[in-house]
Amino acid sequence: MDETTKKKKKTAECCGYPISIFFIVVNEFCERFSYYGMRAVLVLYFRYFLLWDDDLATSIYHAFVALCYLTPILGAIIADSWLGKFKTIIYLSIVYAIGQVTMAISTIHDITDANRDGTPDNFTFHIALSMLGLILIALGTGGIKPCVAAFGGDQFQEHQSRQLNTFFSVFYLCINAGSLLSTLITPVLRAQECGIHTQQQCYPLAFGVPAVLMVISLVVFIAGSGMYVKTDPEGNIMWSVCKCIGFAIKNRFRHRSSSYPKREHWMDWANEKYDKLLIAQIKMVLKVLFLYIPLPMFWTLFDQKGSRWTLQATTMSGDFGAFILQPDQMQTVNPILILTLVPIMDRLIFPLIQKCGLNFSPLKRMTVGMLFAAMAFVSAALVQIEIDKTLPNFPSSSESQLKVVNTYSTTLNVTISPNEHLLIESFGSSADYVTFDHQDITVSLNTNPVITKAFSLIKGGRQTLIIPSDPTVMYLKEDVKSKPREGKNAIRFVNGYTADLNITNLDSIEPSATTNYTLVNQGKRDFVLRHGEQWCEFSRKFGFGASYTFLIPSTVFSDDCESITEVEDMKPNSVHMALQIPQYFLITTGEVMFSVTGLQFSYSQAPKNMKSVLQAGWLCTNAVGNIIVLIVAELGKLPKQWAEYLLFASLLVAVSIIFSIMAYFYTYIDPAEIEAQVRKEQGLEPEEMEKETIEMEEKDEDQKNEQGVKQTKI
Numbered sequence: 001m002d003e004t005t006k007k008k009k010k011t012a013e014c015c016g017y018p019i020s021i022f023f024i025v026v027n028e029f030c031e032r033f034s035y036y037g038m039r040a041v042l043v044l045y046f047r048y049f050l051l052w053d054d055d056l057a058t059s060i061y062h063a064f065v066a067l068c069y070l071t072p073i074l075g076a077i078i079a080d081s082w083l084g085k086f087k088t089i090i091y092l093s094i095v096y097a098i099g100q101v102t103m104a105i106s107t108i109h110d111i112t113d114a115n116r117d118g119t120p121d122n123f124t125f126h127i128a129l130s131m132l133g134l135i136l137i138a139l140g141t142g143g144i145k146p147c148v149a150a151f152g153g154d155q156f157q158e159h160q161s162r163q164l165n166t167f168f169s170v171f172y173l174c175i176n177a178g179s180l181l182s183t184l185i186t187p188v189l190r191a192q193e194c195g196i197h198t199q200q201q202c203y204p205l206a207f208g209v210p211a212v213l214m215v216i217s218l219v220v221f222i223a224g225s226g227m228y229v230k231t232d233p234e235g236n237i238m239w240s241v242c243k244c245i246g247f248a249i250k251n252r253f254r255h256r257s258s259s260y261p262k263r264e265h266w267m268d269w270a271n272e273k274y275d276k277l278l279i280a281q282i283k284m285v286l287k288v289l290f291l292y293i294p295l296p297m298f299w300t301l302f303d304q305k306g307s308r309w310t311l312q313a314t315t316m317s318g319d320f321g322a323f324i325l326q327p328d329q330m331q332t333v334n335p336i337l338i339l340t341l342v343p344i345m346d347r348l349i350f351p352l353i354q355k356c357g358l359n360f361s362p363l364k365r366m367t368v369g370m371l372f373a374a375m376a377f378v379s380a381a382l383v384q385i386e387i388d389k390t391l392p393n394f395p396s397s398s399e400s401q402l403k404v405v406n407t408y409s410t411t412l413n414v415t416i417s418p419n420e421h422l423l424i425e426s427f428g429s430s431a432d433y434v435t436f437d438h439q440d441i442t443v444s445l446n447t448n449p450v451i452t453k454a455f456s457l458i459k460g461g462r463q464t465l466i467i468p469s470d471p472t473v474m475y476l477k478e479d480v481k482s483k484p485r486e487g488k489n490a491i492r493f494v495n496g497y498t499a500d501l502n503i504t505n506l507d508s509i510e511p512s513a514t515t516n517y518t519l520v521n522q523g524k525r526d527f528v529l530r531h532g533e534q535w536c537e538f539s540r541k542f543g544f545g546a547s548y549t550f551l552i553p554s555t556v557f558s559d560d561c562e563s564i565t566e567v568e569d570m571k572p573n574s575v576h577m578a579l580q581i582p583q584y585f586l587i588t589t590g591e592v593m594f595s596v597t598g599l600q601f602s603y604s605q606a607p608k609n610m611k612s613v614l615q616a617g618w619l620c621t622n623a624v625g626n627i628i629v630l631i632v633a634e635l636g637k638l639p640k641q642w643a644e645y646l647l648f649a650s651l652l653v654a655v656s657i658i659f660s661i662m663a664y665f666y667t668y669i670d671p672a673e674i675e676a677q678v679r680k681e682q683g684l685e686p687e688e689m690e691k692e693t694i695e696m697e698e699k700d701e702d703q704k705n706e707q708g709v710k711q712t713k714i
Ligand SMILES: CC(C)C[C@H](NC(=O)CN)C(=O)O
Pocket: 032, 172, 175, 176, 179, 334, 335, 338, 591, 595, 619, 622
């Protein structure tokens, strides 16, 4: 125990706050920038750099987030039992920074791109390095998380309890300011092009900047070193706690006969062997941990902002007139609202409620926070119902859908066996998809002579029958059967020109052929069509989430691309992303009531030597919430997304009712007061008692007491 001790040494103050707090909140801002910045581009890195599919990318992403909220337990044990919070933060921040740097290095494609084609040649190297980086990051970010908040709390003196509450709000604001800035900045950095041999999306910059911020965070924290109040670790407290609980259970079991008098609490069965103070502290912690059992459900809903809600946004329109919002940018609404709502709640709403004489206790706030989150999901369900009305009618797994495109020189009468008759103009298409419940069809064209051809359609798929200038070679082309990802537009061209054509960013297309789909972003896009010396420019403004087939006629160069016609395979998104704002508002209000309060509650209800442990327990509720998301995603979804949203909302309402009942029976405590009372009962002076506890924990009592029964000096 070589840390500078200081029970509560007098610290330098500014406006009633310890100055050391400044270093802690700046440190938290930089660390959260680092964490959220890296997280913002992580799925894209998995998907487009490591070339994993959507499912694998999403699962590894959620598993990483869950790990980040499980490792706080480890950090808390190290801090409370061994190194103390200060040293734990320093050492694990170094691990964290190394992890971020490793991660940034793993994204440099040039390292293994020997053939210089722009893609890595040795994926195993990049995967191994990035997994190592992520494990170190999870260890670092999770490990320091419970220590930083608790260390911040330790800086306050007893007379600063009002400032302590404000500190937790400011702390939360810093988290969200860091997360907001990084979520805006790192995607922009990723979109830059960089590289030594070939220019690719700049993942090294997008991961490198968070790495730099982590180093800054560490430097800032060390800079405040001389000003901190540093509390000593109190020996292997977790081990003592486990042994004490184990003994209480064993002893209770040994004395299960009704002839033994009952004890007030089952932990009192440890009285024979363990110190009363330790037992009292364990009781306090267990009471709070028991209360945490229903809490993961809140995070299960909360963390779907990044997954389900972002997917929902991809089926909506982000055209806000003055600016365009991409679906994944919608998530920034959360930190923006946090930055506005925390001060409003702290300065206006909570004091107002207090003035009205209502007792809005922390646990009541948390219950109301849960109900707000449930309402957010009801709102998401209503938005989903609106979206569903505008979505195309996609085929079921047993159906097939077909559309016909005619690039023949005249209108055609198309008969699809047995009784589908379509009249299709030259360079036009059937109005919509025709749905078949069988796959084998025969198509007849009223040409002279009549052309008849048999086709087999894809089950559960959408296809287009392309009739080219020579109808005898008509063919099927597969269409997109879901909304294009990230709100992009899927486009393709049918070449009705008499020779090969080159189109910007696409391979050259032969006459009568159709290109594969290309994804283009919203906004005005220009394409140059070229054949030898001839060229023309084709411009088109795109919305969100549409799909088009462009038909190029033989006259394309003579009328300067004017005669290109378009077939709308899928309508653009028409429900506006602004409709998601109410659900973001509700979930963020819920977060302020639930999460900020939970953070304060976990600190205030923990005994001095177990503050980090309870912070870690609190963060673990988030990890379990993420694991529930993973399980639900794996088990498959309800057929309708809105129904799944309502299911989650109902589950959270049920859980919040259970939580409110548990909260009703919870009595708020002042851990310091209880500890002082126990000491008094033991007839020990505070200082004397502290020494006593440490000595006791250092002994290996198991070896001494084979019989397991020892009377303490109480
Ligand atoms: C959700 C976390 C447990 C708390 C916090 N996140 C946010 O504030 C997001 N609005 C964090 O510490 O990252």
